[in-house]
Amino acid sequence: MFSFEAVTPAMAILAVVLGYLSGSIPFGLLLTRWAGLGDVRSIGSGNIGATNVLRTGNKKIAALTLLADAVKGTIPILIMQALGGETAGLIAGLAAFAGHLFPVWLGFKGGKGVATNIGILFGLHWPLGLIFLAVWLAMAFLFRFSSLSALTASALSPLWAWLLGKAILVAPLLLLAIAIWYMHRANIARLLKGEEAKIKLGSNA
Numbered sequence: 463m464f465s466f467e468a469v470t471p472a473m474a475i476l477a478v479v480l481g482y483l484s485g486s487i488p489f490g491l492l493l494t495r496w497a498g499l500g501d502v503r504s505i506g507s508g509n510i511g512a513t514n515v516l517r518t519g520n521k522k523i524a525a526l527t528l529l530a531d532a533v534k535g536t537i538p539i540l541i542m543q544a545l546g547g548e549t550a551g552l553i554a555g556l557a558a559f560a561g562h563l564f565p566v567w568l569g570f571k572g573g574k575g576v577a578t579n580i581g582i583l584f585g586l587h588w589p590l591g592l593i594f595l596a597v598w599l600a601m602a603f604l605f606r607f608s609s610l611s612a613l614t615a616s617a618l619s620p621l622w623a624w625l626l627g628k629a630i631l632v633a634p635l636l637l638l639a640i641a642i643w644y645m646h647r648a649n650i651a652r653l654l655k656g657e658e659a660k661i662k663l664g665s666n667a
Contacts, residue, residue, distance in 0.1 A: 473546040474553055481538040481554035485561025485578055488568055489530035490515045497523045507648075511573035513608045528577045534558060535581030543585075552634060555582040559638060563645060574645040576612040579638050583619065586631060593622050606660040609649035616642040 469477070490510035494502040499518045502510055506517035512528035535558045543551035562578040564570040584591035594615045601611035616639040623631040643650070652658040 467547050467549050469546050469550045469553070473542075473550050477538070477542045477546065477550045477553040478557045480541065481557025482561040484534045484538045484554075485558030486565035486567060486572070487530075487534055487561075488565055488572065489534070490527045490573065491568070493523050493527050493530070494518060494520075499523065509573055510568070512577055531562065531573065531577035532581035532584070534562070535578040536585040537581075539582065539585030552586065552631075555585055556634065556637075558582065559641070563641065574612075575638070575642050576616070579616060579619075579642060582638070583635075587623070587626070587628055589626060590619060590622055590628070590631075590635075594619060602661055607653065607658055608661050609646050609658060610653060613643060613646055613650070 488510050490502050490512065494500065494515055497520060499520060502515055502518065506514045508514070512524050512531060515527045516524035518524070535555060538554035538558050539551040542554040559575055559578050559582060561572075563572050563575050565572045580591055580594055583594050597615040597618055598611040601614050602608065605611070619639060620632045620635040623629065623635050649658060
């Protein structure tokens with residue numbers, strides 16, 4: 463059962479460094495360049511996340527970006543849990559999230575954190591990751607808005623943590639949700655104006 467315990471300063475620093483460096487890897491940018499799709503920052507929203515990668519028309523690279531961005535949130539958690547316990551793992555997860563949003567390699571301009579958040583949820587308590595995906599998919603199927611799906615799923619994560627008996631994770635997940643909502647502030651404005659682009663289900667590459 464997840465529980466906070468004391469960590470040494472050295473272990474906390476290791477968790478922050480490992481988490482941040484893992485989270486800051488710009489997989490969306492690297493994979494689109496590798497696939498010959500150019501600089502993903504020059505299309506759509508200019509974001510390096512999977513949703514914007516999908517706008518290149520290559521679903522496989524978008525899916526790979528989603529998976530890679532999620533895994534870079536999970537791996538540092540699992541490593542630090544093994545080395546320093548649950549608290550060290552949580553610190554690493556939060557640092558990975560920060561790394562994805564503000565990667566030093568890209569002038570601190572990164573993604574919006576949804577995929578990495580999913581990976582963090584799986585690392586901390588895997589049922590939370592499955593529930594996030596289920597909520598996202600349900601909202602995407604009903605309304606066809608990626609942003610609305612992410613906003614809804616992230617907002618409900620703290621509630622699900624409490625319902626699943628993981629009350630200790632409520633505050634951290636609330637912090638992540640607030641960050642995701644802030645990073646989606648432009649999307650929220652477009653949703654309110656009825657100008658947000660819907661998910662396209664065409665047969666792209």
